[in-house]
Amino acid sequence: MNNHEIDFTLYGDDMQFVEVELDPQETVIAEAGSLMMMDSDISMETIFGDGSSQQGGLVGKLLGAGKRVVTGESLFMTTFTNQGVGKKHVSFASPYPGKIVPMDLSELRGKIICQKDAFLAAAKGVSVGIEFQRKIGTGFFGGEGFIMQKLEGDGMAFVHAGGTIHKRVLQPGEKLKVDTGCLVAMTGDVDYNIEFVGGVKTALFGGEGIFFATLTGPGTVWVQSLPFSRLASKVFAALPEKGGNKGESGIGGLFDLFNK
Numbered sequence: 001m002n003n004h005e006i007d008f009t010l011y012g013d014d015m016q017f018v019e020v021e022l023d024p025q026e027t028v029i030a031e032a033g034s035l036m037m038m039d040s041d042i043s044m045e046t047i048f049g050d051g052s053s054q055q056g057g058l059v060g061k062l063l064g065a066g067k068r069v070v071t072g073e074s075l076f077m078t079t080f081t082n083q084g085v086g087k088k089h090v091s092f093a094s095p096y097p098g099k100i101v102p103m104d105l106s107e108l109r110g111k112i113i114c115q116k117d118a119f120l121a122a123a124k125g126v127s128v129g130i131e132f133q134r135k136i137g138t139g140f141f142g143g144e145g146f147i148m149q150k151l152e153g154d155g156m157a158f159v160h161a162g163g164t165i166h167k168r169v170l171q172p173g174e175k176l177k178v179d180t181g182c183l184v185a186m187t188g189d190v191d192y193n194i195e196f197v198g199g200v201k202t203a204l205f206g207g208e209g210i211f212f213a214t215l216t217g218p219g220t221v222w223v224q225s226l227p228f229s230r231l232a233s234k235v236f237a238a239l240p241e242k243g244g245n246k247g248e249s250g251i252g253g254l255f256d257l258f259n260k
Helices: 057-070 136-141 200-205 228-238 251-259
Strands: 007-011 017-022 027-030 035-038 042-048 076-082 088-093 098-104 111-114 119-123 127-132 147-152 156-162 165-170 175-178 183-187 191-196 211-216 219-224
Touching: 007 098, 017 027, 017 076, 017 098, 017 119, 035 042, 035 076, 098 165, 098 183, 098 219, 111 156, 119 147, 156 183, 156 219, 156 228, 165 175, 175 219, 183 211
Parallel strands: none
Antiparallel strands: 007 017, 017 088, 027 076, 027 119, 035 088, 042 076, 098 156, 111 147, 111 183, 119 156, 127 147, 165 219, 175 211, 183 219, 191 211
């Protein structure tokens, strides 16, 4: 096994966090800002890229960090290493209401493709890169863009998503049509494409956008019921200054009181 072998426990329901158990000298990598708490003997270090063994030398590290910039992430990631004696724990929290999905890459053919903001943490050695979609239509109209993250290795990785998570196993040739924002992750053998929603009325008045993702099996797909972008747009539209109903503003009305 090339990646560090870590144990974990999930806590919570709709506002989850994951507690990772580290043996001495074991390391977990995570996105900046995802830390919730950690034991005193765990040391933190900021690194370029993901610290995987594939990034040998300065050039490899710079390329790994550059890939993260393309996906809109930071140049840096944070490692958490158990420098003490005995087992220690570090916990990472989901940034918005939803679920954390643990994925054992050794059981998923060593590769997962996910939305660029879905990655939360992983065992050291897991490579966090970018996945370019081969078809031009996916790039221009995919909602999430033609660039998605890919997680490669044989260790544990954790991704997060909004609302309820549904796991769907697709048989060879089986197709599933998904709103582009609702797609969380898929195994590397799933074929992914963007298709136009037929009919002018559907496109203009359907409220689901003009394009959706078509996923073709075999493979496994994870879908979220409430993408953060959808939640944010509803909150933004409800603000009084954006035309929302002031009588139902709730907390917004409280803010107006303090601003007077």
